[in-house]
Amino acid sequence: MTTSTQRDLHLQSTASLITAQLNNTNTADQPIDIVVLPELSSLDYAAATFEQLATMAEPLNGPSFQCFSKLAQQHKVAVVFGFACALQPDEPHYGAHPYTICQAVIDADGKLIGHYHKLHLAHFGASSEKDYFSRGQQLCIFNLKGITIAPIICYDIRFPELCRRLTQHHGAQLLLHCGAYARDASFDSWHQFVVTRALENQTYLLSLNRAGKQFGASLFCPPWTDTKHPVTHFAEHDAQFQILQVQSQVIEQARAQYSLLNDALDHYDLPLT
Numbered sequence: 001m002t003t004s005t006q007r008d009l010h011l012q013s014t015a016s017l018i019t020a021q022l023n024n025t026n027t028a029d030q031p032i033d034i035v036v037l038p039e040l041s042s043l044d045y046a047a048a049t050f051e052q053l054a055t056m057a058e059p060l061n062g063p064s065f066q067c068f069s070k071l072a073q074q075h076k077v078a079v080v081f082g083f084a085c086a087l088q089p090d091e092p093h094y095g096a097h098p099y100t101i102c103q104a105v106i107d108a109d110g111k112l113i114g115h116y117h118k119l120h121l122a123h124f125g126a127s128s129e130k131d132y133f134s135r136g137q138q139l140c141i142f143n144l145k146g147i148t149i150a151p152i153i154c155y156d157i158r159f160p161e162l163c164r165r166l167t168q169h170h171g172a173q174l175l176l177h178c179g180a181y182a183r184d185a186s187f188d189s190w191h192q193f194v195v196t197r198a199l200e201n202q203t204y205l206l207s208l209n210r211a212g213k214q215f216g217a218s219l220f221c222p223p224w225t226d227t228k229h230p231v232t233h234f235a236e237h238d239a240q241f242q243i244l245q246v247q248s249q250v251i252e253q254a255r256a257q258y259s260l261l262n263d264a265l266d267h268y269d270l271p272l273t
Contacts, residue, residue: 001044002052004063011042011067021241022075032243033145034078035071038178038210038218039118039154040101042083045180045210050084050132057086057099060115069110078144079106080151082178085117087134093117095134103151103178105142114151116140119162122155125184126214129155141170147246148172154179157193157207160200167201168261174246177207182214195221195231202254202261204246211239220244224254 001007018035026032042064043049043056058064064083072079085102087093093100100117107113117136121129141150150172156162157177166172175197181190190207198205198221205221218234220242225231234240255261 001046001049002056004055007042007056008063011064014041015067015071017239018071019075022077025241025243026075026077030243032075032077034080034149036176036178036206036208037079037081038208039082039103039180040084041081041178041210045182045215047128050128053084053086053099053132057084059086059088060102060104060112062086065104065106065112069106069112072106072108073110076108078108080104080176080178081106082153084133085115092137093134094137095121095130097132097134099133100136101129101133101153102136103140103153103176105140105151114140114142116151116153118153118156120155120159125186126182127155127184139166139170141166141172147174147248149174149176151176151178153177154181157190157197160197163197163201167203172203173248173251174204174206175201177205179207179209180215181209181217191217191219194219195225198223199225200260202258203251206244209234211235211237213237218242222254223251224258 022032064081068079068081080103082103085100087098103116105114119135121133121135123130148171150166152175181187194205194207202223204223207219209215209218216237220232222229234242
């Protein structure tokens with residue numbers, strides 16, 4: 001994918017797949033509240049694509065927004081999608097490039113209600129993000145049906161301070177960790193980070209990877225993981241829809257049974273002996 005025409009055809013194809021799924025599963029008995037897509041879901045995750053960001057990147061109200069806003073309104077669902085964002089001159093970012101890796105949030109009325117620019121840019125293995133993107137300088141929180149939700153992106157999961165801040169200071173009950181985990185040397189460590197972040201913060205965590213031969217293996221973690229509360233695994237490579245449920249009382253039960261958050265100290269700046 002190296003042209004905006006290819007990007008727009010891909011967006012149409014993605015919207016058609018989602019529409020077909022919603023037509024089959026979005027019922028009064030089992031309503032779908034939110035559709036979540038992976039990191040840079042509007043594009044290929046590839047250097048050849050990133051070399052064309054001058055024409056492939058979009059403003060917040062660009063073709064990706066237009067596509068998914070229409071879908072949201074038609075099906076009355078919120079949509080979270082990933083794209084390469086072309087920054088406005090006065091928009092805050094950190095770096096030399098006028099582009100960020102962004103997750104945008106559209107509500108069921110088709111309105112943009114939030115966006116998050118990736119804070120940590122991966123630059124190892126199959127990733128060379130610092131050559132093309134700048135990082136953001138803000139967090140994003142939104143509320144849906146009484147659940148507080150925060151998006152993070154891929155490499156962000158490896159920094160525990162971010163998830164702790166979102167869950168314990170901003171009340172996030174669901175982390176949407178949208179990624180592009182290629183099967184390089186770091187791939188095998190990804191799941192351990194995800195399960196740990198869910199457990200240590202006792203929160204739901206959807207870790208959604210791109211599909212494909214070199215990607216795949218998404219997972220969904222409950223607020224506490226054990227033999228009775230297992231992790232939900234997606235297909236190893238293939239594109240797949242999963243219908244997942246989040247309940248605030250499950251978080252409350254986990255935190256009541258295992259009181260590690262209450263037992264944490266306010267800080268650990270203690271003297272050494």
